[in-house]
Amino acid sequence: MNKSVVYMIAFVIIFVFVLVSVHSQEDMERVDNSVFKNPERPSALFRHDEHNENADIENCSECHHLYEDGQMIEDGSSEDQHCSDCHALKASDSIPALRKAFHMNCKGCHLEQKQGPVTCGECHKK
Amino acid sequence: MHDLYIFITGPLAWAAFILFIGGSLYRLLAMLILVNRKERFIFSYMSLRYGLRSILHWITPFATVNMRRHPVLTVVTFLFHICLIVTPIFLLSHVILWDESWNLSWWSLPDGLADFMTIIVIAGAIFFLIRRIVSPEVQFVTSASDYIILAIVAAPFVTGFLAYHQWFAYEFFMVLHILTGEMMLVAIPFTRLSHMIYSPFTRAYMGSEFGGVRHAKDW
Ligand code: HEM
Numbered sequence: 001m002n003k004s005v006v007y008m009i010a011f012v013i014i015f016v017f018v019l020v021s022v023h024s025q026e027d028m029e030r031v032d033n034s035v036f037k038n039p040e041r042p043s044a045l046f047r048h049d050e051h052n053e054n055a056d057i058e059n060c061s062e063c064h065h066l067y068e069d070g071q072m073i074e075d076g077s078s079e080d081q082h083c084s085d086c087h088a089l090k091a092s093d094s095i096p097a098l099r100k101a102f103h104m105n106c107k108g109c110h111l112e113q114k115q116g117p118v119t120c121g122e123c124h125k126k
Numbered sequence: 127m128h129d130l131y132i133f134i135t136g137p138l139a140w141a142a143f144i145l146f147i148g149g150s151l152y153r154l155l156a157m158l159i160l161v162n163r164k165e166r167f168i169f170s171y172m173s174l175r176y177g178l179r180s181i182l183h184w185i186t187p188f189a190t191v192n193m194r195r196h197p198v199l200t201v202v203t204f205l206f207h208i209c210l211i212v213t214p215i216f217l218l219s220h221v222i223l224w225d226e227s228w229n230l231s232w233w234s235l236p237d238g239l240a241d242f243m244t245i246i247v248i249a250g251a252i253f254f255l256i257r258r259i260v261s262p263e264v265q266f267v268t269s270a271s272d273y274i275i276l277a278i279v280a281a282p283f284v285t286g287f288l289a290y291h292q293w294f295a296y297e298f299f300m301v302l303h304i305l306t307g308e309m310m311l312v313a314i315p316f317t318r319l320s321h322m323i324y325s326p327f328t329r330a331y332m333g334s335e336f337g338g339v340r341h342a343k344d345w
């Protein structure tokens with residue numbers, strides 16, 4: 001009886017510890033490219049928080065947009081999901097393929113605002 | 127940087143492709159009109175069969191006597207041309223740019239292989255350069271424009287190679303690459319690089335004359 005309570009408490013402590021340590025992991029430096037089979041390029045530079053602060057982006061859904069039944073949810077966002085959860089490696093219907101989704105999102109805004117990198121090697125820096 | 131990039135990949139790229147395609151069509155048409163006016167009889171013995179037969183022989187490595195006589199030159203010329211034409215069309219970064227601007231995409235080479243083919247083109251250009259300098263019979267027919275043409279062709283490959291590897295001054299070589307690439311495209315119809323446009327016709331003409339009129343081989 002006592003033993004299982006101790007186990008239970010130990011389990012909860014370890015569980016909480018793991019959760020916290022996952023969340024306080026190092027800040028994002030690059031966009032993870034492991035979903036691509038045999039990536040051709042070094043992963044793209046992207047210091048998540050610093051980038052969004054410098055670029056003055058307040059709305060998370062600028063990138064983490066949320067769609068349901070093909071409709072964009074205006075005030076919803078999807079930061080709990082990876083882009084690859086919705087964007088497959090191959091395009092389907094109106095959903096752009098993953099690589100193109102990244103490029104349209106990142107490079108698209110940089111071209112529009114004339115700020116931020118637009119050539120391959122500035123993002124995919126060795 | 128942004129205004130420059132937008133300009134050279136926008137209006138300037140449009141201009142380059144229009145001049146390349148339009149210029150090539152113009153040169154073709156001008157040639158056909160000239161032949162029609164001056165030597166119309168040529169059309170009377172142009173033959174699809176002998177023309178194609180000759181082209182086929184001349185695009186097959188070692189299928190002609192001349193090629194067997196110069197094996198090294200033949201190998202270099204074939205590798206050089208195959209890599210020169212295939213690499214830019216099937217290069218991943220070029221395909222990505224076509225996809226982004228036109229929603230068109232096709233199969234692409236792995237970057238490592240494309241990089242190797244780029245080295246072959248650069249090595250081929252160096253071979254042609256050395257040949258022009260050291261071989262007396264080639265030197266005899268060489269003028270400054272031959273070197274300039276060789277440089278125009280090699281430039282996009284050298285700058286693309288340097289940009290891909292990001293060894294130094296990445297952005298500078300990226301811009302230079304786009305500019306030299308556009309320059310090469312424009313140079314094709316308006317310099318001796320137009321042999322790309324003319325060669326099938328001269329070959330078909332030779333083939334037809336040798337096959338249909340002289341009943342001989344032209345290879
Ligand atoms: C409209 C003009 C062009 C544009 C916008 C363009 C764009 C590019 C870009 C973005 C790269 C990738 C560089 C990197 O990885 O950072 C590249 C590489 C390359 N380009 Fe182009 N290009 C153009 C014309 C050409 C032409 C005309 C040729 C040759 C005929 C050419 C041959 C190459 C080669 C060989 C490489 C790769 C070299 C390597 O991987 O070792 N390009 N180009």
Ligand code: HEM
Pocket residue numbers: 199203207210211254255258272275276279310314319321322323325326
């Ligand atoms: C399918 C079309 C083409 C054919 C059939 C063709 C054929 C040839 C032939 C027969 C040679 C002579 C090689 C020798 O010296 O014995 C040659 C040389 C050459 N070609 Fe092409 N070619 C084509 C396209 C191109 C293109 C698109 C370019 C570049 C834009 C190009 C650039 C060159 C260069 C730089 C040389 C070497 C000149 C020198 O000796 O310095 N060719 N080509």
